[in-house]
Amino acid sequence: MDTDVYTQVKASIKRNLKIDLENYKAEQMKRRLDSWLVRSHAATWKDYLDVLSNDAHELEKFRNYLTINVTEFFRDMNRWNTVRDEILPYLQKESNELKLWSAGCSIGAEPYTLAMIMEDTLPRKKYSLLATDLDRGALTRARSRGPYTLEDIHNLDGIQRQRYISATAPFYVNECLQKHIRFEEQDLLLARFDTNFDLIICRNVVIYFTAEAKDVLYAKFAAALRPGGVLFLGGTEIISGAGKFGLQNFGISFYRKV
Numbered sequence: 468m469d470t471d472v473y474t475q476v477k478a479s480i481k482r483n484l485k486i487d488l489e490n491y492k493a494e495q496m497k498r499r500l501d502s503w504l505v506r507s508h509a510a511t512w513k514d515y516l517d518v519l520s521n522d523a524h525e526l527e528k529f530r531n532y533l534t535i536n537v538t539e540f541f542r543d544m545n546r547w548n549t550v551r552d553e554i555l556p557y558l559q560k561e562s563n564e565l566k567l568w569s570a571g572c573s574i575g576a577e578p579y580t581l582a583m584i585m586e587d588t589l590p591r592k593k594y595s596l597l598a599t600d601l602d603r604g605a606l607t608r609a610r611s612r613g614p615y616t617l618e619d620i621h622n623l624d625g626i627q628r629q630r631y632i633s634a635t636a637p638f639y640v641n642e643c644l645q646k647h648i649r650f651e652e653q654d655l656l657l658a659r660f661d662t663n664f665d666l667i668i669c670r671n672v673v674i675y676f677t678a679e680a681k682d683v684l685y686a687k688f689a690a691a692l693r694p695g696g697v698l699f700l701g702g703t704e705i706i707s708g709a710g711k712f713g714l715q716n717f718g719i720s721f722y723r724k725v
Contacts, residue, residue: 490680534602541622565594571672572598575609599653613639
């Protein structure tokens, strides 16, 4: 995709989907867009953009493609073990009611994972859990508690499956996990955040963001945390110069607000 075409596509996406691709790394996004064009069977981007202007269903499919994230329950199990064994015990000593946020929650596997941990390890602890994403289709599935595939739930042990997941496919999460969760549509770079969160989880969401966009987001996350609150990132995501945001490293993938 050449620069002129990419400029036109970005403008169309911003106008029709309210997604600003200026915040994303150009080369990675070009490859992602060109892959979609091949799958759409349109000859050119001009042809496909003409389709989008007249087909609401295709527009929603395109939106979901741009915003979808790979996810599963208990993805990167070692990190979730750290949440269970170290992060939550630390946080619950400081707050009577934990305020939690899964940012970029996709189809809901992440917030439901956190809810399972809360139910298993701190069953009497009061908490609220905000779960947000830009992908409307994913949010609909999350609010509906599924359906989830066997691949989505493969990290759950037998007790967790029996307690929290329907017995046969397609798999749905038990409604007991949903009582503390509020799902909302949100563009992280544009939205104003609530404050005083104990834990913010944002994993593998910003990998396509520019360095400038990442800095904006990390500053917003830091402002949204209470002092001592923790930011949980993806395994390959490192905040360079965390101190400038008022954050300090708190173990692999974790940062604490000073």
